[in-house]
Amino acid sequence: MTHPFLDRAELRTRVRQALDDFLRQRRSRLAEIELEALAPVADAIEALVVQGGKRLRPAFAYWGYRGAGGADDDAVVAAVAALELVQASALIHDDVMDGSETRRGEPAVHRRFATLHTRAGWRGDPDGFGTAAAILLGDLCLVWSDEMLHSSGLGADTLARARPVFDEMRTEVTIGQYLDVQTQATGDTSTARASLVARFKSAKYTIERPLLLGAAIAGAPEELNKAYEGYGLPLGEAFQLRDDVLGVFGDPVVTGKPAGDDLREGKRTYLVAAAMEDGGADDAWKLLGDPELDAAGVARLRGVIVGSGALDRTERRIADLTAEALGALDGAHLTAEAREVLTGLAQAATQRTV
Template sequence: MTSPLERAGLRPRVDKALAVFLATQRARLLAIDEALADVADALDDFVLLGGKRLRPAFAYWGYRGAGGADSEQIVAAVAALELVQASALIHDDLMDRSDTRRGEPSVHRRFAARHAAAGWRGAGDSFGDSAAVLLGDMALVWSDELLHTSGIEPADLARARPVFDEMRTEVTAGQYLDVLTVVTGDTSLERASKVARYKSAKYTVERPLLLGAALAGAPEPLLQAYSGYGLPLGEAFQLRDDVLGVFGDPAQTGKPAGDDLREGKRTYLVAAAHAALGAGERAELETRLGDPALDDAGVQRLRALIRDSGALARTEERITALTTTALTELAAAQVEAEARGVLLELADAATRRAV
């Protein structure tokens, strides 16, 4: 069965739009200085050699569901979301001190290694960190450029710009709240849900849908229906991500086992465990959570605490409930038939994945 990410040949078309855009940007960088080939190479690898293209898929089918006609211009416009995603992930890996992404060195580790290989002066880690900040910023700048040079009519772009701007503000705010929960130790379910909503839920599903809808000139009732479908589904997507961050197979996720635990992530999964555990086990969870030296035995112990507390089951139940709410909203919406079918399949792909 064809993946919903492949319908309308979307994934290779998004890849092509990104490759064409990045080739143009490479030429611009090299015209400045040949040393910027390292930057172009890193962004090419990060953007083109991985990623599910989930956000462009939601935007594209949100557009088609509102009656928009297929074109290479709309594909280029929704491909801009992949550059926003690249920016978020590059910065996220830096903040989390993650060594890998999709089984390859994270950008800050890549540039630290480049520093070491060249025998340059100063601290390699500091150079890698600086490079990651700048490359993440560049990807965010380029996302704006790809959107407004996509060939979309100016009137359509004018409707879409506020959605695009709001999405980027929300995801940045959500990232800050995520960092804040680690240092404050806020392990409440309320805070965990808010972080999930703004760091991922709105940015992964709701805002891409609304971006596509705005490009198509969708009526207000459809915009409301897309929010009713997109927000709970996006939260379910993030909860699945949180489960995989603790219980996922590194061979599939491309991240070391237990990274979220070492980073001290106060996710819904962790908050549910914190609320359910007795005083002694809660203290153990608090002590071990966020320990960068947590070994495999420590990871297994925290997994057992979370599972035995009932938090894993509770999180799975919430994923199911949120997904059901999303699908109920979609069923009642006035969405073009083919798009409705693909959005149903995308909901399944977003919440039942193993990576």
């Protein structure tokens, strides 16, 4: 029989319930201000935060806490659920910066509000309204992440330990997003630059910082923090590399994003950088970043990436980083059940299809 705390589905359910409870309270506050105008804001955030997501960040934070000997606690679940609001903020802003049309198979937030503007027959530019609304909703999610952490029920001393990790994580992901935009603007195609962007845009706030947040809540010793860093950073980079592969080769029915979207957006990912290093003279690269790139163009660029050996190179790096991460847990003083779950989460993070 599966141990109840090894059931990831149960934890996802509890995280979803915590988010649902928190956002219901925030909806009431918005209704007090202006029900008709702000109901779409509550609807959009709930659709993104409550209905979707793999809940990996709360899972890593929760098991970082449990691995340090922390006992199960609903307040801890509510605290780590706040990470989903940080994620929502990043996704909303990312989709604006990338010009993405969809997110998880539904219209991206900026497209959702552009459509609202058009259907209501309001004045001005629908796309401009959608972009402005999405920026503000992303900011609101970041503000609410702070509120959710502080209203979770954790004690003042525990919050004081957790707060620096939470703040550093939010700084890092914001800087990582800027580095991503700046890298595309400069056209830097080095794998070193791609790895730097991946580390700060995704790796640290997806796995390393959530683990350290859980450890801080539990009051973990420095030795365990070091083990979590050794596990979390390479695994987070492997997670982002898998995301890069899916952005080019993923099935849109599964990923919820159009096929080859990263190629249309011209993203200088590790996968693309590796292909340019090994097959950079191909004329097909002039198609990278073309927003009108069709299926034939996507297929051509995919062929160059595969032919250069970059896909195999990226898969090997994912495997190497995952092995490095798991090796960091060897000898670490953490609970047996946490070790088992963290091993399983490593596989889930790097072998996923979405």
